[in-house]
Amino acid sequence: MKFNAKLTTLFLDPNSAHHYSISDGERVNIILSPSLYWVKKISLPLKYAREAKKLLPSLFEDTLPEGNYSYSVYKQEEDFFIFAYEDRVILDAMNKAGISLSNVASVYFAQSEMQDIRGAVKINEAQSIYVKDGIVVLVPCCWIEESGDLDMSELTPSKHKVILHQYAHIVENSSLYKIGAVLVVLSILVFGEYLITLQKTSEVLELNSELFAKHKLKPTMLQNKSMLKKYETIHEKQTKFREYSSYLLSLRLQGAEKLEKIALKEKTLDAEFSGATELTLSRIQNTLKSKKVKFTTEIKNKTLHLEMVL
Structure with missing residues (x-):
């Protein structure tokens, strides 16, 4: 049984100069070169692969260089094969080789699909792969005396597919959680x-x-605020009236000078002084200016008319 008679199987190696030409709508299977992942063959006191998944980051802790990694594991007989890979690196290699993720049906590790190869297989101009102690390893061609050509046509698919997270290089899954x-x-x-x-x-x-x-x-806060503003205005006016009245009543009048009238109007406090002279005017003006009162004055027929703004 072959991978799928309707699908082409491609070997993805970042060190290969090969650029694939895939038509729109065509679906392909991808086998990842050992240079695209890290693998360990270990024994664990566990029965199932799913039990080992949470241990994978710690099992690679002293092995991996800095990066954002995804992890995978499967069990074969009594051994566990554990993998670490960077989604971004694989996606970049696919893009460089002309492979769109939308054209990919399934992705596999070379470890799971090529562990039964005989001898060494050349995958690019400088490197070959072969199996050593059950691990598919990558070595320089010069280390191997005889290397066959890579033939994907007779490979049988396994159930050990690789799940690629397209945005894993932006935010790690753990961070998302x-x-x-x-x-x-x-x-x-x-x-x-x-x-x-x-x-x-x-x-x-x-x-x-x-x-x-x-x-x-009033039943509403708006009405009460309006009423409050009205009473505050009245209070301010009355306060100024008392203050300005005290200024007038405390003036020291001389000779014939006499305060004849004080009248409260809408916005002013008016007063009249009889027997006033220019000296009277000057003295009253100086007093009110010192109190910072806004006012106007006028003398007619020895009567001083004073208007203070409330």
């Missing part, structure tokens, strides 16, 4: 805060209603 967990926690906290805010808002509105009813206020 952590980010997802943080977002879930934040969502719960925000929703809880929202419910608490709704409850507090309801309590405040209820207290407002009780307070408005108790003090016979």
